[in-house]
Amino acid sequence: MSDRDREIEDWPGDPWDQRVASALSFLRRRVSGQYEVDEFGFDPELTGHVFYPILRRLHRDWFRTEVFGLEHLPDDGAGLVVGNHSGTIAMDALMLSIAVHDGHPKARYLRLLGADLVFRVPVLSELTRKSGGTVACNPDAERLLRAGELVGVFPEGFKGVGKHYRDRYKLQRFGRGGFVSAALRTGTPIVPVAIVGAEEIYPILADLKPLARLLKLPYFPVTPTFPWLGPLGLLPLPSKWLIEFCPPISTADLVDYADDPMVIFNLADQVRETIQQTLHQLLEKRPDPFGR
Secondary structure, three states, X not given: OOHHHHHHHHHHHOOHHXXXXXXXXXXXXXXXXXXXXXXXXXXXXXXXHHXXXXXXXXXXXXXXXXEEOHHHOOOOOOEEEEEOOOOOOOHHHHHHHHHHHHHOOOOOOEEEEEOHHHHHOHHHHHHHHHOOOEEOOHHHHHHHHHOOOEEEEOOOOHHHHOOOHHHOOOOOOOOOOHHHHHHXXXXXXXXXXXXXXXXXXXXXXXXXXHHHHHHOOOOOEEOOOOOOOHHXXXXXXXXOOEEEEOOOEOOHHHHHHOOOHHHHHHHHHHHHHHHHHHHHHHHHHOOOOOOO
């Protein structure tokens, strides 16, 4: 963990004057341009000082998240973290990011791959880039992996995020396995991760498809609180979250099969089945979705 990251972690317990000094130092660097941004637009200082403290509150206090299997993440070098997707909005991706950063001994950042829609919304696109995200396409994924980054992907896409509550914790189709191809081309280990808790934050009871088409959205959800309560309906319900990283799947001996459809399909199916079985196990550990 860098000195700057340690400074961030120490803020809550520091005297008030030290916190003010740290904040002023941060603002001075921002105004003077003394901060680094990589080729994808990732701003680690802004992420650590501004974004993560907000996410950390949700992760620890609101969702009371428990994380297992962090030892399966690589200490150094590339890793492709593949998770299930749900929750109406991509809150699970954000909670996974903070789980990796706060739980990893080297406080590594998870570089998330997002759908094209995310990068067509002006403010959201900028925030996503600043926090380390990029478009979910093989060229970007491979560049990040070759640079030794931890990359997060959710192959279910909008099919997972927008599914009805009655289909909770049932994995949707993984598409054509593009994430497997990226891992094979770079010889990167795949780390499946199962996330329990996101399904309950905005339970989708119905999807208003005509309104979704009008607004050019993949779905328009109706939940127990939205749109009935207006802006209050955007407050996520305080479900109990469990996140488990599974043992990595090596691809080092499969680099020559990056274009083989059967190898890609079989590996994608192995990852999907691993996540599904782990979800079942986590649900048994959490009989009450809103318990402690």
